[in-house]
Each structure stands twice: as C-alpha cells, then as structure tokens.
Amino acid sequence: MESVKMRYLFPLGLFIALFLDGSLSLQFSGSMFTQSVSIESRLILLWLVMAICYGNVRHIFVWAVIAGYFFDTYYTGILGLFIVMLPLIVYITRSIMRYFTSSFIVVLLIYLIDITILTVLFYWANALIGFTSVSITTFISKTLGPTLAYNLAIFVILFFPLEQFFKRFS
Amino acid sequence: MQKAFFNKKLVIILITLIISFLLIAFSISVRNNKNTPSFIQSFGNESAGLVDRAVSFPAAGISSIGKAFTGLMNAYQENELLKTKIDNLASTKVENQTLKSENKQLKKQLKLDKSLTDYTKISAYVLTRTPSSWQNQIVISQGSNSGVTKNSAVLSDEGLIGRVTEVNKTNSKVELITTQNDSSNRFAVQVTSSSGSVINGLITGTSGSYLVMGQITSSDKIKKGTTVMTSGLGGTTPQGLYVGTVIKVSTSGDSSNEKVYIKPAADMNNINIVTVAKRTD
Known part of the structure; x- marks a missing residue:
C-alpha cells in the first residue's frame, strides 16, 4: 500500500527533479554544453527509478x-517524445526489477541502461525530425559518454539519501 | 489466452507509437506555421513556468554565490583593466548621445518616422535551459502579455543571442544562434568591407564556437576584427544589433563559397538577463 505521505511527496519530488534539470543546465551551461561535451541532466529519471526500486x-x-x-x-x-519515452523507461525498469532485488549495484546498472536507452531514443527522434545532423560517433563521444558519466556521478551522490527517503515514507 | 494477451500488448504499442508520431508532426507544424502554440501546449507551458519560478530561484541563488566568490577573486585584476577603459566609455557615450539626437532631427526633417533601426525593448530574465543536446534553447520570463512576438531578436547585454521561437502568455522560448538545428531561421547580417562597401550575408551555421556567415553578396575584402551586425533585411530583426567580430575569412574559389567566421559577442553560456528587440515598423 502506498502511504499517504508518499502520495504527495512523490509528485512533488518528481516536479522538483524535472525543473532542477533545466535549472542545472542553465546555471552550469558553461561546463555542460561546450564544444566537446554536451551533458543532458536526467534527475527526473533517477527519481522515477528510485521510486520503482525502493x-x-x-x-x-x-x-x-x-x-x-x-x-x-x-x-x-x-x-x-518524453510523453512516450518516460512511461517506456518505467515499464522497462519494472520488467527488469521483477528478476532482481534492489541493491546499489543493481540499481546503478539498471539506471545506466535506462539513461542509455533514453539518450539514444532522444537522439534518434531528433535526427528523424531534422533537429540534428551529427553522426553516431560524434553522438557517442560528445553526448552519450559525458551524459552517462555525469548521471553516474549524480547517482552515486544521491543514492543513499533517496534510498532512505523512499524506505522511510513508503 | 497467452496469444490474446500478446496481441493486446502489440496493439497498445502500435497505438502509442502512432499517437506519438501524430503529436510530433502536430507540434512541428504548429512551431513552423502558427504564431502562438495550441491550447494543449500553452496550458502546460503556463503552469510549468509558474512552478519553475519557485524551483529555479534557489538554484540561481546557489549558483550566484559560487559566481560571487570567483568574481571576488578576479575583481582586482578586472578593476585595473576597467579603469583604463572607463574614460574611453564616457566620451563614447557623449558622442553616442549627440549622434542619436542628430539622427532624430534628421529623421524628422526627412519625415522618416520609423526606420529599420527602431525597436522596442522588453527585458526578461532567463527561467531555464532545455536539458537537451539537440536544442540550444532557453525559456525567458516574458510572453505575449508584455508584447513579445514570435521571431523577435533576443539580445544579452553584450550582443545578439537568438530568436524567439514560441510565445506563451507568460513565458517564451528562445533558440540560441549557436544552435545546430537545420530547420531554424537564419539571421541576415552585414559587415563593412575594408573599402567601405556594405556586404550582406546570412548566418548559415556554426563552426566550433564561431558563427559562419555565408551567402555573401560581394567579394570585397573584409578585415579581421570588423564588427558584424544585423542588417534588418528579411523581416523581423531590427538593423544594427551587434553580433560579433570577424575572426577569419575563408575563400575557396569564387565569392559564392566565401565564408566569414564570426566570434559572437555574447557569451552563450552565461545568460541571465535578456532583452527582446521587437521591431516597431
């Protein structure tokens, strides 16, 4: 059963994560969007994955x-785009979690898989509608790699606080 | 039983995909053809803009503390440098004022009420930036309520940064000029050649951190360091907005292949306050 507190805290956190993605991208755009790297912050995905796992x-x-x-x-x-991809990620994560019990390493690997799927799909969709014309190699070295590294770092920092949060309130 | 379940799943997936493609096609056509987005888009934009103000405020605060710290470290050096520049600035300002008033009088005599250089300014602060590699886009805090219109040019305090692509009531989206988007609109710019003639062209793309100006109208020589500004041709941009300075000119064969590399004046990665320049004619 979902606790009453969770019913309000989950959407609140979801939207804070959503808007923090944009705010972080703006405030640190000097280091997140340069000539050689272009990092997509995906705190919202971290929030969703942690909610599913814990x-x-x-x-x-x-x-x-x-x-x-x-x-x-x-x-x-x-x-x-995201209106379809976010539920897809939720579905994938749920299906995988059926065979595992949550632990730091398991959630980390699943999170990295999710980030990869989301970033690749997002690139593919944008290439399809003509918003970008970069090659796959440029995409992997400029966007996918740095995005994975950044989100991995954020995951390591935020895993234990979020784990405690979700265990406590649900 | 198992088979029926599988079919149901397949149908759901197909329907979702079709809806997704329809939505994409719909929003692209709105983006290209309509001045204001449809209700389903603007509803989300207004409410998200309101909530985002609450979230982005503390984030901006934290970041400004960091910036204040580094700013303090650089303050002494900067102060020395700025002292040498300030005398120069005062005289330029006076000159600018006299030229402006003279220009006004001359326009009056010519009975020229509005020219390409006239524009109204709307100030806004930057709410957020799209967390995506494929769109260099920011969201600013003013919309159609304060008079922002689609395709207006947007300036930072240093120079041109982009163009309004979507206008809602209380916020609007700005596509930066560094964007790689193939379908984005191009800015018409002009530069003065070393012989004094005006050369027109378009910002056709980016190369590294430089803007590339192509489709150049004349093969006259352009000096390095010349300032580039918008030409006001082609509709919605006022004339005389500062874009940047010429870094190098590459000529391969005839003048149609000539490309001018421009260093943008504005720092695209440090924008907090912007001005929307709306042409008045």
Missing part, C-alpha cells in the same frame, strides 16, 4: 506520462 508508489505510469508532457511542452516544444 518506493511503493501507485499510478507511477500516469505520473511518468504527466511529467513527460510537461518536459515536452515546456523544454522542447515538441510534444510526443
């Missing part, structure tokens, strides 16, 4: 769709 949250699919809608309309202006 929390007991109902309607997580619906929340993923809502968050995806806000991401699309507010950040990119192109509806139809």
